[in-house]
Amino acid sequence: MTVENFNADRIIAMLAQHGIRKGDTIQAAPGDGGRLTGGASGGPMHVRLRVRKPEAGGAKEGTPELYVGDPDGIVVQLQDTTYCGGAGVLGNVCETRPEPSATKGRLAVKDLSHVTISVSDADRSNRFYQDLFGLPIRSRQGASLGLGVGPGVMFVMFIGAAGAGRSGGSAARPASINHVCMSMEHFNPDDILKTLATYGISPRGDAPGPVGPMKSYVSMRMPNRGGAPEGTPELYFTDPDGLLVQLQDASYCGGGGFLGNQCG
Numbered sequence: 001m002t003v004e005n006f007n008a009d010r011i012i013a014m015l016a017q018h019g020i021r022k023g024d025t026i027q028a029a030p031g032d033g034g035r036l037t038g039g040a041s042g043g044p045m046h047v048r049l050r051v052r053k054p055e056a057g058g059a060k061e062g063t064p065e066l067y068v069g070d071p072d073g074i075v076v077q078l079q080d081t082t083y084c085g086g087a088g089v090l091g092n093v094c095e096t097r098p099e100p101s102a103t104k105g106r107l108a109v110k111d112l113s114h115v116t117i118s119v120s121d122a123d124r125s126n127r128f129y130q131d132l133f134g135l136p137i138r139s140r141q142g143a144s145l146g147l148g149v150g151p152g153v154m155f156v157m158f159i160g161a162a163g164a165g166r167s168g169g170s171a172a173r174p175a176s177i178n179h180v181c182m183s184m185e186h187f188n189p190d191d192i193l194k195t196l197a198t199y200g201i202s203p204r205g206d207a208p209g210p211v212g213p214m215k216s217y218v219s220m221r222m223p224n225r226g227g228a229p230e231g232t233p234e235l236y237f238t239d240p241d242g243l244l245v246q247l248q249d250a251s252y253c254g255g256g257g258f259l260g261n262q263c264g
Helices: 008-016 122-133 189-197
Strands: 026-028 046-052 063-069 075-080 111-119 137-141 144-148 155-160 176-184 215-221 232-238 244-249
Touching (some): 122 144, 189 215, 189 232
Parallel strands (some): 026 046
Antiparallel strands (some): 046 063, 111 176, 137 144
16 A cells, blocks of 8 residues: 655654554565565564565665564565556656556456455454555445545455454354455456456356356345445456456446445
């Protein structure tokens, strides 16, 4: 997530007021997060400053990158609103003309829509992110809250046993990213499923159990979970590693209506 006027020392001091302890500062190399003790943040309720050096695409003096571990240890990175993953002290020096993909692609996505995270206690996670960042409730899907990020339709949603959510009171499971959603113009589930099939992503069908790699399906979110009377279609597919990705209309905010774009 991004903040205006990014200053690592100021943010670390503010996080300390919420019980988030500062860990060691490290000099970062590409892809080193998984090899660090406690992960990129140093563990739950910890914050770690990584300084990305020129060999990792950072500034000559280093690009500071701040990683915060929430109560479940989910890592959230905080940067300036101009951050693009590039060089410069703010990480905002990137290619003026992005290098195009080698292929045109079959589907044109416009933006990131939301991230849904499975946690041990959704109520606790909602309190944590609202207390820390002041995130408003943009939408409700049954017991699950869509916490708005920024002025547009982007949101984050936490689902877990204690907060009910989609798990419906089932046993707690390890915290993890459930899925990420990307948005596109002129959302049409039937057309998208046909396009995915041309790439070898086949319909899941009625197969029970976890969804395997390269599968697709549509879930109809009904009024009891904030959907339209006839259901709000939500389209999912899995990539070659089995990671779950959702595709929705660019106007989708997690709310009602056929496109899921009716929010408060």
